[in-house]
Amino acid sequence: MADKVLYAMYDDDDVLKDGAKKLVAKGVRIAEVFSPFPIHGIDPIIGVKQTRLGIMSFIYGLTGLTLATIGMRYFMIDDWPMNIGGKPNGTYLENMLAFIPITFEFTVLCAAHGMSITYLLRNKTLPGMKADNPDPRTTDDKFVMELRLSENAQFSEDELQAMLKETGIIELDQKELK
C-alpha cells in the first residue's frame, strides 16, 4: 500500500511535546516519535500504552522460583538424600532454610534474563538488525515526529504540513512508502 510519511524535526523535546499536544487536540494521529532519550510525558499524548514487560518479569520470576523449588526437592530429597555429618536431609520443609539462597538467586536470574530477552525480541533490537531512525541526528540531539498520511485521511498533505510548521519545527522531510 502506497503511503506518504512526514518527518517533522525539532531541536527540543519540550517543543516537540507541546507541538504533539496541539496536533493531537486538532485530531492528528502521530505515528511515532524518535528521540535520543526518553521524553517523559510523551507516551499518553501520542497514545503509547504502558509496557507490560513488568508483568512478564514477574511471571519469569515465578517460573524460576518453581523450577528451583522442584529441582532442589528432587535432587536433595527424592533422588539422592545426603546424610552429611550424621545430619540427614529429612523433608523438604525441614531442609528449606538451606535452599532459600539458591531459590532466590534462581528467581532473580530467570526474572532478569527472561525480561531482558523479551524486551529485545519485542523491540526487534537484536544483533544484526537494521536501524530505521529517519535521520542519524535523532540519536544525538534532534527529535523527529512521524505522521502518516493514511492515518490522517481527514487532512490534506498541505494542511498537515501547515499545522506542523506552526509547532516550531526546524526541518520537514517526507518519504514515500511502498
Added chain:
Amino acid sequence: MHKESAIREPLILGHKTYHDITDDVCKPIEDKAPKMWYVLFTIAAIIGLYGVGTILYLLGTGIGVWGLNKTVGWAWDITNFVWWVGIGHAGTLISAVLLLFRQKWRMAINRSAEAMTIFAVFMAGLFPLIHMGRIWMAYWVLPLPNQFGSLWVNFNSPLLWDVFAISTYLSVSVVFWYIGLIPDFATLRDRVKNPLSKKMYTLMAFGWSGRAKHWNRFELVSLVLAGVATPLVFSVHSIVSFDFATSVIPGWHTTIFPPYFVAGAVFSGFAMVQTLMLVMRKAMHLEAYIHTRHVEYMNIVIMVTGSIVGVAYLTELFVSWYSGVEYESYAFINRFSGPYWWAYWSMMTCNVISPQLMWFKKLRRSLLFTFIISIVVNIGMWFERFVIIVTSIHRDYLPSSWSMFYPTHIDIGIFVGTIGLFFVFFLLFARFFPVLPLNELKTILKSSGESYKNQSDDHAHGHESNNH
C-alpha cells in the same frame, strides 16, 4: 518534569547542549588514543600476561605451588576472591540502588562503575575456578546428570550458594549494563566515520532507533532490573560471608558477617570507583560531568560504610570477650597481638581511621586527598579479608599444628596479574565504549544542567506550565 532546588550545585557544569554531551563523550572514542593510554595499556597487558602465565603454571603443576599448608588451607586465593567481589559491588549498587532512590548524580558514574563491577567479578571468579586445580572439571559445580548415579551437588553448602550467587550477579550485571549501552552504541553508530567502527557499533547497537515505545520499555526494564538487582547486590556478599559464617572456626563463626561484609564491599567498591573516576575524568576531559559534588557524595558513602565496618570490627572484639568462649577470645587476641598484628593494625588504620577524615568538608571535597584515601581503603580492605581468613586458621585448636602463611611468587603473580587484567579490560572499555550514559545524562540536562538551572525563574516557568 523533575524539578531541582536552585541552591543545589548543578550536576552538569558549563553551558552544555544535548549535542555537547554527545560530543564530549564520543570525542575520546573517535580521536586517536593519547600516548598515555598506550603506555598504561602496555604496562597492564604485561602484568596481566604475567598473571596468565602464573595461572597456567599453577594449572599445569597443581595448587601446591601456592604457599598453602595443612593448617592454612585458604589464604591469598580466597582473600583475592572476596576482595574482587567486594570491589564489584559498587557498580550495581550505584546503578540499581541509587536508581531506585532516584539519585540523579549516579548518572555520571554508573556506566563505568558497572563496567568496573563486571571486570572485578571476572577477576573474582577466576580464583575459585583455579582453586579447583582441575579447572576442566569446573562444570562439576553445576547440578548436571552424570554417570555416578546421578550424584548431585550439595545444595546445603554455602560454597554452592556462592556458585549460583556469583554467576547470577555477573550475568545480570552484564545484561543491565548492556541494555543501558544499546542506545549509546546507536549514537556512536550514527556518528562515527570510520567504516570498521561503524560496522562494529551497528552490530552492537542491535538496530536501536529510539522509538517512543522502545524508550517506554527501556525505562521500565531499567527500573525492574534495578529492582531485582538491588536485593541481588545484598544477597551476593551475604552469601560470600556465609562461606565463613556457617563454619565452626573461631573468628569466622559470626552472625554479623553478612551485613558487615556487604558494608565492606560497598566501602571498597566506592573506593575503587573513586580511584578510577578521578583519573578518567582528567584523562578524558569529563570534568563537567564528574566533579566535586559527585566526589563528595561518594566520599560520604565511603565514610558511612567505613563507619559501619568499624563498628563491626569493634563488635566482633567485644563479643569474642563477652561470649566467654576461650577459643573465640583467643582468635581475636591473636589477631591484634599475634604474629599477624601488623596486618590487623594496617586494616584498622586504613578502614576505620582514614574514612573518618571525611567528616571534614575540606578534605572530602579535595580530589587529591580522595584519591589517596581511595587507595588506602582498598589496601585496608584487602588486609581485612587476609586478617579474617589467615589469622583465624593459622593457629587452630592444636598448637602443634600452628603455622604461618608465606606467599610464593605464584601467589603474588596471580594476584598482581589479576590487577593487570582488570586494567586491561577497563582501559579497553574506556577507549571504545561510551563511558558516560549519554541517554540518561540528556534527561537530567534541563533539571540539573548549569545553564538551565541559572535561567531566571520566569523563563523556567514558561516551560513548566506546559508540562505535566
